[in-house]
Amino acid sequence: MTPESLARSVARERRPEPTGPADARRYVNQWVEAEAIGAEQVAAFVVILRTRGCYWADQKGCSMCGYAKDTLGRSATPAELTEQLERALARYREEPYVKVYTSGSFLDDREVDPASRLALVRAFSGRSRRLLFESLPEFATDERLGPLREAFSGELEVAFGLESTDPGVLGRLVHKNAPPSAYLAAGDRVRALGARAKAYLLLKPPYLGEAESVRDVLASIETAHPHFDALSVNPVHIQNGTVVEWLYRRGRYRPPWLWSVVEALRTGAARRGTSRLVSFPTAGGLPRGPHNCGRCDREVLAAIETASLTQAFEPLDALDCGCRAEWEAVRRLEPLGVEA
Numbered sequence: 097m098t099p100e101s102l103a104r105s106v107a108r109e110r111r112p113e114p115t116g117p118a119d120a121r122r123y124v125n126q127w128v129e130a131e132a133i134g135a136e137q138v139a140a141f142v143v144i145l146r147t148r149g150c151y152w153a154d155q156k157g158c159s160m161c162g163y164a165k166d167t168l169g170r171s172a173t174p175a176e177l178t179e180q181l182e183r184a185l186a187r188y189r190e191e192p193y194v195k196v197y198t199s200g201s202f203l204d205d206r207e208v209d210p211a212s213r214l215a216l217v218r219a220f221s222g223r224s225r226r227l228l229f230e231s232l233p234e235f236a237t238d239e240r241l242g243p244l245r246e247a248f249s250g251e252l253e254v255a256f257g258l259e260s261t262d263p264g265v266l267g268r269l270v271h272k273n274a275p276p277s278a279y280l281a282a283g284d285r286v287r288a289l290g291a292r293a294k295a296y297l298l299l300k301p302p303y304l305g306e307a308e309s310v311r312d313v314l315a316s317i318e319t320a321h322p323h324f325d326a327l328s329v330n331p332v333h334i335q336n337g338t339v340v341e342w343l344y345r346r347g348r349y350r351p352p353w354l355w356s357v358v359e360a361l362r363t364g365a366a367r368r369g370t371s372r373l374v375s376f377p378t379a380g381g382l383p384r385g386p387h388n389c390g391r392c393d394r395e396v397l398a399a400i401e402t403a404s405l406t407q408a409f410e411p412l413d414a415l416d417c418g419c420r421a422e423w424e425a426v427r428r429l430e431p432l433g434v435e436a
Contacts, residue, residue, distance in 0.1 A: 102339055114169040120146060120176040123184055124166045124199070129376075131193045132405045133226055140193035141224070143184040147172045147207040150200030152232070152273045158257070159271050159302050162335030163199035177212040185219060194224040203235035203254075210240070214247055221248045228253040228294070233274055233282035241289050252291040253325075256282055259298035260312055261319040269301040271339075276319075283323035295324040299331040299360060299386075300352035302340050305430035306423065309352065313360045314367060321369040329360050331386035333379040344384070354380065354388045354396045355423040358412050361400065365409040374404035389419035 124144035131140035149167030150157070157164065172180075188194075196216065198207050208216075220227050231254055245252055258279040259270045266272045283293035297316045300309035313329055320327060331352040334344050343349035357375050364373055377400065379385025381393035388396060396415055403409045 102342060117176065120168055120172055121179040121183075122146065123180045126184060126187055128189075128191060130401065130405060132372075132407075133193060135407075137405050138193050139191045140195055141188055141191035142195045142197070143187075144197045144199065145172075145177065145180050145184075145208070147177075147198045147200065149198070149207065150232070151204065151206060153200070156271055156273070157338075158259075159269065159339035160298065160332050160335065162338045162341070165337055166199050171206055172208075174209055174212050177208060178215070181212075181216055181219060188220075188223075190223055192225040193228070194220050194226070195228045197230060201231040201235050202229035203231040203237075203240045210243075213240075214243060217244045217247045217252075221250070225250040226253055226292075227251070228255055230255045230257070231282075232256070233278040236282040236286055238285070238289065241286065241291065245289055245291055253294055254282075254286045254291055255294040255296065255328075256324075257298075258295040258316070258320060258324075259301070261316040262312055265301060265304070265312055269303050270298060280320065280323045283320075287323075287325070292325045293323065294326040294328060295320050296328050296330045299329055299356060301332065302343055302349055305427070306353060306356050307427040307430060310356050310359050310363075314364055317364045317373070318367045321367070321371040324371055326372040326374065327364075327368060329357060329364070329373070329375040331357050331375070331377050331380075333377070333382075333386065334384040351379075351384060352386045353423045353426070354386050354393060354400070355420055357386060357400055358396065358415060361403060361409055362412050372407060373409075375400055376404060388417065388423070392417035392419065 124146050126143045129140050129142055131138055146168055148171045149164050153164040196202060200207050202208055227248060233256060236254055256279050260266045261276040263275050266276055286293040297313050299313050317327055332340060334341050334351060340349055357377060361373060361375055377386045380397045381387050387393050399412055399415055403412055
């Protein structure tokens with residue numbers, strides 16, 4: 097099966113059947129996590145709304161993304177979104193940083209209608225200092241962002257899944273629907289409106305090895321930093337119903353080593369310009385997430401989080417474990433098609 101045919105086959109299987117109104121009244125998940133605004137460490141309120149999700153997932157989808165399984169399989173009505181927001185606000189404790197996810201693009205009218213977007217932004221205005229949401233680049237327009245910027249008293253932050261600034265990696269391996277130039281231009285548009293722009297950079301998309309993926313992230317940091325206020329290195333974790341999971345189940349993919357995350361941050365810190373550089377690995381230390389040997393995972397993950405929050409990356413140099421030699425051997429042997 098070719099990568100192209102595999103991607104389309106997975107896309108057909110992962111979209112759920114349209115769900116009823118009971119599920120549509122409840123958001124997917126909510127939690128509080130550590131974050132930073134400038135040099136200040138703060139709590140971030142995170143909520144995932146249940147919407148139709150990313151339209152691109154219906155057509156082909158990204159090779160590592162399984163978020164379509166958390167969607168309605170249809171568009172949410174304004175009344176359903178209102179109830180989800182009310183339920184989320186009941187859990188909100190005035191955290192200064194708010195992150196709103198939709199398993200797709202908050203700025204896509206098919207996921208969140210304009211009136212519901214405005215209502216959500218207004219609900220947190222004057223209460224949170226920064227509000228983040230995600231979008232594909234084609235939806236980040238003056239027409240859609242302008243009213244939100246006017247309605248929010250703090251900082252808006254728009255996050256984009258850039259993943260890689262290499263057109264080949266982005267198109268053939270990640271299966272994005274737009275070239276890197278579209279993401280860079282969207283970052284510029286967002287900043288021109290007085291909002292913040294953030295880019296996710298994917299560490300170890302399928303078909304790239306450890307060393308190749310670190311080099312790709314470092315090159316992407318150098319190219320992307322003039323266009324974004326923050327860059328987040330996102331190591332792949334294996335989600336259900338994805339190309340990555342298909343490969344993993346057949347022994348053809350291993351999630352990235354945490355040492356690769358450390359290397360990307362240590363070296364990338366000197367190439368990021370004035371952008372914040374962070375990494376908060378999902379499923380870190382688990383078999384389906386970025387991990388080392390198991391003995392050092394907790395320590396390495398804690399160091400990665402501290403470096404991301406403080407922007408002090410020098411302490412990462414002191415990390416060590418016996419498995420580091422195995423990781424280095426993997427990097428040397430991968431070009432030969434040999435596993436350490």
